[in-house]
Amino acid sequence: MNYIVLDLEWNQGRKDSTNFKRLPFEVIEIGAAKLDDNFNIVDQFGSIVKPRLHRHLHPAIRELLSYDESLLRTGRPFYEVYQEFEDWCGDDYMFCTWGPLDLIHLQQNMDYYYFDHLPYPLKYYDIQEIYARTKLNDASIHPSLENAVEKMKIPIDGAFHCAKNDAYYTAKVFQKISHRRLSDMCSVDCYHYPTCEEEEITVRHSNYTEYISRTFPDKKIAMADDHVSSMNCYKCNRKLKTKIKWFSNNSYQISVGKCWTHGLQCGKIKFKPAKYDELFVIKRVEKINKKEYERIRDRQKQIQAKRMEKRHQKQNAS
Ligand SMILES: [Zn+2]
Structure with a gap:
């Protein structure tokens, strides 16, 4: 299997333009590097x-x-470049990106050009997250690519913010x-989210599980669903004994449970917007101390x- 490290540059429409709703972020460059299963760079792709x-x-x-409109005018239409890129990727590969945005855009x-969907569920490696998790010991921070390149003493011989x-x-x-336990660190793209129970996704990792639900009309109905609110051990899948019930903390819901064999675990639920004012849920259950x-x-x-x-x-005021 090959790894396709993908990077895009995109332009942003002005919010008051009629075209903004049709496609808010228009791709203006596709860049990629192809790595074989020994992580050697075997080919590169770059097109405006x-x-x-x-x-x-x-x-x-x-x-x-690092360039302007005069270069963009020399580019080729998206449908042509993407078709070429798709052929270049081959059949057996996994995407790798710096953060989740490139795959969304x-x-x-x-979609705008009516291409077939990518495989579902779409698993990929978020190199930014893996770098933060393994090198900075904190998966929640989002270092810039420049920062990582400098810290890793990778020679800089071309401008950043050029997709190739x-x-x-x-x-x-x-x-x-480190590529140890790499497959354990894959992410799931949520651009196409589950729309029914059969499409719901559960991914087991060595120290956490991730569940992506179907859509619900609102948060209350989502939290009332057994699949959403249940807390099962990330390791043995047994139901956890509740230590702290779900409560709302800023933008997410949080709870704590305990497995008698595998210890304390924290559940975190994030609500993600879906079409027609609905939402879906991403739940993570992971080991805590x-x-x-x-x-x-x-x-x-x-x-x-x-x-x-x-x-x-309130009572005093009334
Ligand atoms: Zn357990």
């Missing part, structure tokens, strides 16, 4: 896409890019990170105290 909807670069994008553009170069740099970072458990318990108490205080204030 001539924009069709947003012909002028958004000021923020222009500032970022690629598929938005593919960025794909090459991402491939170099990918070569340098006692300190983390106590931190979550303190957070819950804090939130409860705040709520009580607000209630009192």
